[in-house]
Amino acid sequence: MSILSIRDLHVSVETDTGAKEILRGINLDINSNETHAVMGPNGSGKSTLAYALAGHPTYTITSGSASIDGEDLLGMSVDERAKAGLFLAMQYPVEVPGVTVTNFLRTAKTAIDGEAPKLRTWTKELSQAMKDLRVDPEFASRNVNEGFSGGEKKRHEILQMELLKPRFAILDETDSGLDVDALRIVSEGVNRVKSQSDVGILLITHYTRILRYIKPDYVHVIINGRVAEEGGAELAERLENEGYDRFQVVDA
């Protein structure tokens, strides 16, 4: 079992009018067998948390720490973080022109494991994962995210997660823009990974809909860059009924 620990994390971005603090002291502990939902209204800092953990250069850590099993994460390069077992499914996946899905996945797998996967098992795993996610076989030879529909982009993120087998996966609004069928397929993929390996999940979402398929052990509500409330799955049900209105959301 591993633990991802986030301590008093403060994160800023540079704007035209100077540095703007977005995360103002986030504390979270995620064990590698737990699913944590991070919820909150738009603009509360959810994606900033995801990017800061993944090492996006736009987001400056001004204080606090994040570690996996005591190993400092924030001092690592982006690929070192991936090797340490961290995975990010982005809210807005980027296009990688000229790189096919097959090559992208195999390169990522090789980089993370430190050796190329055995071709036969890899090919089998890839086609099984694609089948499970109801992805057309020709998908493998397309360029990453180029001309992908919203649903295809999200499925591709989960395909990566299934094949890369991270210890910690941050899923940033993987549910957004999915119709009910795609939501179910994507959720089943996440649940498959959970059942097959020890993985801690940080499920970032605005809506409670996906939590009907992926059951959270804990729910954290982020408001204005701080954790405003925490609880179990019942907190998500409460948010479903009441929304975020009872929280004081200040316009930044």
Ligand code: ADP
């Ligand atoms: P969420 O994912 O919860 O909707 P974000 O983390 O994307 O929220 O954004 C939190 C706040 O930080 C918002 O007010 C947003 O405008 C601001 N923000 C995020 N990224 C940047 C950036 N690169 N430059 C300026 N402001 C940013």
Ligand code: MG
């Ligand atoms: Mg948002």
Ligand code: MG
């Ligand atoms: Mg976001």
